[in-house]
Amino acid sequence: MALTLRVESHFPHLRNTTVTYSVLLLILFFATRWDRMPAVTASVVGAVMFLYYFEQPRRSFKVRDPEAFVAVISFLITALVVSATELRARQQTEIALERKRQTEQLNELGEAMLVTDNLQATVWIATNRSMPIFGMTGSAFYVPGQMTYRGGESAAITEDLLLATSKSKAVYDNGSSGVSIVPIDMGEDTTGAFGLCGSCLSRTVLNSIGNLLSVVLSRVLVSDKLVVQQRMSESLLLNILPGEVADELRTKGMVSPKYFEDVTILFTDFVGFTVSTESMAAEELVAVLDDYFTAFDQIVTRYRLEKMKTIGDSYMCISGLPVRNPAHPVDMVMAAFEMLRVVEERAKSKHGIEWKIRIGIHTGPVVAGVVGINKFAFDIWGDTVNFSSRMESSGQANRINISERTYSRVKDFFDCSYRGKVLTKEKREYDMYFANGVLTKLIGDSSETPPPAFVRRYHVYFQKAPPSFPEFLIERARPKLIGDGSPAEAS
Structure with a gap:
């Protein structure tokens, strides 16, 4: 101026x-x-x-x-x-x-929540990161059906206020107490609530926070559902296909047939099944079979075998594919002993019917692949399959009948007794053996399970530990033969 x-x-x-x-x-x-x-x-x-x-x-x-x-x-x-x-x-x-x-501020909160697709993690981030971002002293997140997540000094945000906001779906803003709560739309008629306390926020900011959390949580919930559905689909696929085969089908859209030069196949069949179940109701029959086959499934899983199928009262599984396993003959015989034990224990005590079972095992090459387009089926083909079934039908009740080829692979682990020859459809004769139990010298005086001598031999032969060992085999190290040991009539 x-x-x-x-x-x-x-x-x-x-x-x-x-x-x-x-x-x-x-x-x-x-x-x-x-x-x-x-x-x-x-x-x-x-x-x-x-x-x-x-x-x-x-x-x-x-x-x-x-x-x-x-x-x-x-x-x-x-x-x-x-x-x-x-x-x-x-x-x-x-x-x-x-x-x-x-x-x-909203972008910072949104970016913090986008680092995860997990509902609990997203809610935790929103609860704890919102306080420093908006200058609040406390926060609370109510998720219907779950706990209320809290951060800082959130006592002023009561459960009643959160529940009331969730039900009314309207913003609650109390300037005197500094408590603000917004409804969170979580989809499927589910509404949560998110509260902040410590200072007043404008209605515009509160609505923006509510909209942001609704969008992020809806995305997370959809992602969670997709993950659950994907897991269910994978579980259903694994129920009909081995894991490696299912992976190949998912990645390539097809499964190439493979030749496996060395596998072991097991067949089981209940003796006199038709006669013993004539008077049973359909529901009872299915329940009994389900009980037995569920126990068999658990054994198969424990020994890392692959269940192939059930046909009526017959159960079929295989070892050595799709993952090659040099110990497959020994593992299969061990599993067979456990299946036999299941039948013996449940025959009278559980169902009032003395069920008995024939078990046949054979080792050899097969071709494996997936057939069908509308309903996938993993199957195996070859003489080994037919001869394994022949081992079962030529066996005796509550005995494990193995072929000469299987016997040559397990004789250093199990006590086996020769029982004669079987005539195949091609008019060729093959030797058969009963597997009676673990060799006595591999058990000795030890009470440990599994016996140390058995474990050492298993490791020397296969460079790994046995997947399991049934304790009852120690008690029946060398059982007496049942019946005359002669092969059944071949048809």
């Missing part, structure tokens, strides 16, 4: 123009720092001072002079326009900055 007066003293012709601009700048200065009324007051004072001191002749301003009043009103209008424009611009700037800050 002093510089302006100095200029006017040297350049009189610039006096009115310079002073006018100076007063306008002064009004603008006041308007940017004060509210509207102080700015208007300053403009009136500035106008009067201008007219009184700088109008020619100096100090000629008269209160009753109409021109003076017009000049004052002109300055007043100018001040109003300038201050209103500046105030509106300042307010819009503040609103824009606040919206930017809120957007950055």
Whole structure:
């Protein structure tokens, strides 16, 4: 202002123009720092001072002079326009900055929650990260059917308030207590609630938080459902296909047939099944078979075998595919002893019927593959399959009948007795053996399960530990033969 007066003293012709601009700048200065009324007051004072001191002749301003009043009103209008424009611009700037800050806060919270697809992890992140982001002292997240997740000092966010907000689906905002709760739409007519306490948030921010959490949690819940459905689909696929075969089908869309030069196949069949079940109701029959076959499934899983199929009362499983296993003959005979034990224990005590079972085992090559397009079926083909079935049908009740090829692979682990020859459909004769139990010398005087000598031999032969060992085999190390040991009539 002093510089302006100095200029006017040297350049009189610039006096009115310079002073006018100076007063306008002064009004603008006041308007940017004060509210509207102080700015208007300053403009009136500035106008009067201008007219009184700088109008020619100096100090000629008269209160009753109409021109003076017009000049004052002109300055007043100018001040109003300038201050209103500046105030509106300042307010819009503040609103824009606040919206930017809120957007950055919401983006920060959203990015924090997007790092996981797990519901519990997402809720935990929302509960704990929202406090420092929005400057709160406590938070709580109510998820229907689960616990309420809390963070910080959240005692003011009561369970009743959360539940009421969830039911009403309306924002709860108590400015006096600093508690704000928003409903969270979680899909499928399920509504949760998220509360913050410590300071007041605008309704716009609260609605934005609710919308953000609803979108993120809906995505997480959909992802969780997809994971569950995928696991169910994989589980169903694994019920009909071995794991490696299912993986190949998923990745390639097809399964290439494979030749396995060395596997062991087991067949079982209940003796006199048709006669013994004639008087049973259908529900009871299915329940009994399910009980036996469920126990067989557990044994198969324990010995890492592959269940192939059940046909009526017959059960079929295989060892040595799709993952090759050099110990497959020994593992299969061990599993057969456990299956026989299941039948012996449940025959009378559980069902009131003395069920007996034939078990046949053979070792040899097979071709394996998946057939069908509408209903996949993993199957095996070859003479080994037929001869394994022949071992079962040529066996005796509650005995494990093994072929000569299987015997040659397990004789160093099990006590076996020769029982004669069997005639195949091709009119060829093959030797058969009964597997009676573990060799006595592999048990000795040890009471440990599995016996150390058995474990050592198993490890020497196959470079690994046995998958399991039935304790009862120690008790029946060398059982007496049942029956005359002669082969059954071959059909």
